[in-house]
């Protein structure tokens with residue numbers, strides 16, 4: 299099997315973590331063809347990417363020495379790991395290489411301070427350095443452990459547009475370059491250690507894919523290399539049935555469909571972002587989420603295949619405002635909904651949930667609480683005419699409220715789920731303020747008062763035996 303696997307910043311955040319990574323790679327390689335994608339080191343007291351970005355910003359403010367000051371700490375962070383896990387011979391080559399890369403940034407920093415300007419293009423050089431340092435370190439660790447490995451900068455693989463700081467891949471070119479560069483390594487039994495987060499334009503100018511972009515890098519490479527599976531190594535056993543801080547009995551889900559994963563991500567569960575893994579979903583490549591620190595656990599397998607169980611997980615979004623626009627004159631008038639949504643969009647508020655009963659006397663929508671005041675002001679402005687004609691009589695805001703969502707694609711066409719859900723709420727004495735279910739039937743969402751949120755999650759988790 300060909301497996302592309304990614305290790306996030308915490309999974310490579312210390313010598314112990316990296317030792318674990320080396321073990322996982324050595325083991326996986328015995329059975330599979332392996333490509334690994336790495337984030338920058340995220341040590342508890344030194345977050346590489348954040349540090350580099352802060353130094354670049356300081357330079358723009360005139361502090362040309364900030365990078366030179368941070369450089370020895372960053373070099374130390376990497377070389378301390380090397381001291382434990384890299385052979386003396388390899389270390390001799392590694393230290394000057396990493397130092398040279400950091401020196402280059404220090405020089406660049408001084409120029410930026412003189413110019414007094416940091417372009418997004420220059421910032422991408424800084425922010426992507428952590429991945430470049432780490433790929434070299436981890437390749438050296440692997441070789442020292444007897445695994446043939448080579449660091450590869452994704453600037454030579456992932457071709458992007460020119461949106462510095464948030465670039466998008468050009469898939470056809472990326473496919474061609476990645477295969478040309480990586481397939482021969484795989485054929486020789488070498489494990490490519492590819493930098494996450496970065497790419498380069500057609501003309502070779504380095505870019506980044508946006509903060510947290512290493513997941514995206516891994517998905518892109520998994521897709522263009524036609525991987526059989528793509529594994530994301532994280533610090534949890536997989537996707538859980540709910541937040542374990544609210545429900546200690548929460549358990550790891552063995553399987554999920556792509557759409558269930560997307561619903562969960564949308565509703566605040568800490569899983570892969572749907573946009574990030576789109577290249578994999580489009581090609582129907584199975585995804586596994588696994589725990590770097592508990593590699594014997596099989597994790598969660600996410601694929602197109604439906605699995606047993608109608609309702610799979612319950613999740614909650616907190617700090618939400620519910621805005622209700624109501625009045626007798628909304629009945630049968632076309633275009634009111636469009637104007638309501640238009641106004642909320644102009645206010646820059648993100649609509650989380652919509653519900654309108656067919657009596658059409660009111661429309662209610664949920665938005666993040668911080669965005670509610672602007673949305674309400676814009677609604678009052680938009681509907682001023684309707685107010686004076688008494689067609690719209692009130693715009694009410696209720697907050698804070700919580701949206702609780704029950705997710706599972708097996709709920710489609712299964713009668714009785716909503717009955718059980720609302721029965722459980724009723725039995726527990728929890729008042730449901732609003733309800734929404736889309737016709738995909740992947741999720742049923744309810745709005746409850748903030749202080750009932752956690753209890754609603756517990757009640758649902760228990761009554762569905764999750």
Ligand code: ASP
Pocket residue numbers: 306307337338347348428494495508509510511512513
């Ligand atoms: N190092 C990058 C960041 O911190 C990318 C990543 O870790 O995914 O945003």
Ligand code: MG
Pocket residue numbers: 306307337510512
């Ligand atoms: Mg990260």
